[in-house]
Amino acid sequence: MINQYDILETIRMIQDECLDIRTITMGISLLDCIDTDIDKACKKVYDKITYKARDLVKVGEQIEKELGIPIINKRISVTPIAMISAACKCSPVPFAKAMDEAAKAVGVNLIGGYSALVQKGFSAGDKELIESIPEALACTERVCSSVNIGSTKTGINLDACKIMGRIVKEAAEATVDSACFGAAKLVVFCNAVDDNPFMAGAFHGVGEPDCMINVGVSGPGVVRAALRKYPDADITKIADVIKTISYKITRVGQLVGMMASKRLGVEFGIVDLSLAPTPAVGDSVAHILEEIGLERCGTHGTTACLALLNDAVKKGGVMACSRIGGLSGAFIPVSEDAGMIDAAESGVLSIEKLEAMTAVCSVGLDMIVVPGDTEPDTIAAIIADEAAIGMVNTKTTAVRVIPAIGMKEGDSLDWGGLFGKGPVMPLHRESASKFINRGGQIPAPLHSLKN
């Protein structure tokens, strides 16, 4: 018989420590939906998504019941829409509406891929798509958008940084009535990955197969609970404990992915081994860092603890599944993590410390609320800083900041649910406009020349 201790351990992880599968994301290529007639193209997009993903939610729920583990989200990512809309030569907003309707029809809560890849420059359709993002996010409910403005191979497109600084602000302004939520559905990337299952940054890369299943696991609560059993262990042991537990978490992700891919008749892509927090009690990455030995996340030592956590999660997960991908590491979204919210509200966690943390974690400045009167060029400069960290360290970085229109330091935005709430964090007031307005391309670093 299966060991009784193992059974109880698994049950405790799920029931008490918030272990869950964060998302099953179906990636769907829309390259065969291109048409010069936008109405025809949108119909093809709607038809393909609703056909491919017709059983996604049903199969997800079935697996959830059979294994007894919650699968929180079922989602869809599609080919960056700028590539599909380019041929239409008009505003691509109807594509966002088609995506939104398709998402509603199949019952997924978010659909990603209203995206453009402009790390080296703009091709046909890219600028139209980027300019339409605020409107697209305001007039749809479930569509998520992302723009890749830099990479280690190409350097950073500073013109795109400037535009995105303004677009982020406009996305917030266009959704003032829903707590500036538009900006929470928009991510600006450096080194964006093609198979990320997590929103809002998911899109289906052009090198991917026609349709595939990617799985994102979670489980910060499980890691914290495991560490709590070793209050006096040295840091090497701590890394080992994280590796062991991350192996177990990832195995479940692999199992769920294999079952889903078999039942849906779709190729299994990757497991993304990310520790993704939620605002729920006991589901916080910040609390893991505090368990390691910090009085409060954000104080000195935070970067070192996060680096250890991020690395140990990868090492534990690598052996547990056949293919890993996505972002794989630890997420530090401020508003979605109870410990981060506390740390930010108490003033211990600053945006500068978060920036340092992004050099060693899996993504970037995520779900950070900034003052509503922040200049677009300041947001552009934040994007450029973050992209520079990603470019030089050959890692993915992202910026998802939410300008809280009409609010200032001391206020907070509250979206509820998985998106949580965040206090307005102070930014420097000194301008970076001259730098941003120089435009052009920040050249790729020397270590990009690997051939």
Next chain:
Amino acid sequence: MRAVITVIGKDAVGILAKVSTVCAGYNANVIEVTQSVIEDLFAMIMLVDISKINVDFADMADALSKKGDEEWGLKVLVMHEDIFNCMHHI
């Protein structure tokens, strides 16, 4: 194919009988049972063969948990053995 049924709750007469009767109704064969009562807390782990059940396994899992919640006042978890095997065995 086997599943693990875990039952936790206040001890009472006939818990094992109730759960195994429902299993029998679905044609799920009980292979092994371990149970313990600590003070008045009842905990049981049951291994059942589900290869010949007469309903969808997800529906059976759902029905047992619902019965546990609504009729018996017990927490009943029904999980496919795969989740334990994958997590604890290489």
